[in-house]
Amino acid sequence: MYDFTGHDHRQMQLMLEGYGLTTARILYHFPDHPGLLQAYIWQDYDLAPKFPVLAGFLEFWRTKLDGPLHSVCFTHNRLIAPNEWRKVDGELRLH
Template sequence: MRQVSELKKLIEGYRLVTAEILYRMPDHPKLLQSYIWQDYDLEPKYPALSKFLDFWGRELDGPIHSVRVGTRRVIHPTEFVKADFMGAIH
């Protein structure tokens, strides 16, 4: 059922969000490490990304240096067409 819920999210306006998180290495604070996070989320508040960043701040040792966010709408209303017929060809 995961596919159905993903399609429903996309129709409801969720976007594919990719975040590049730069964080400082706990043992070497002058070094930055990159982490890529990707999920479906809502603009402009990004609740799923915010929840993940809150978790990071609470539970992980590497302090976040910066976050760069990119987003793209996967399904546009003009691209989604309801099928009137469904059949099988043998």
């Protein structure tokens, strides 16, 4: 059940606007040991097909963090599809 105050409200609003949950597995080289790879899992709501939130995070990584990127694999899932919502004209209450 969603609490429509605070963070849950933001998530629901993003889903209604077409955003879906994007999860990325980022492999990067250790700064001190470039032959070793480390995995980082990133997750946020993003908008397909351009993925501006993920692109912004990867740009931040490239410019501000040590540890060059090796590869990025991601998946995206819209949690609410347009056909899952319909208009309701009435409400029936018992007791």
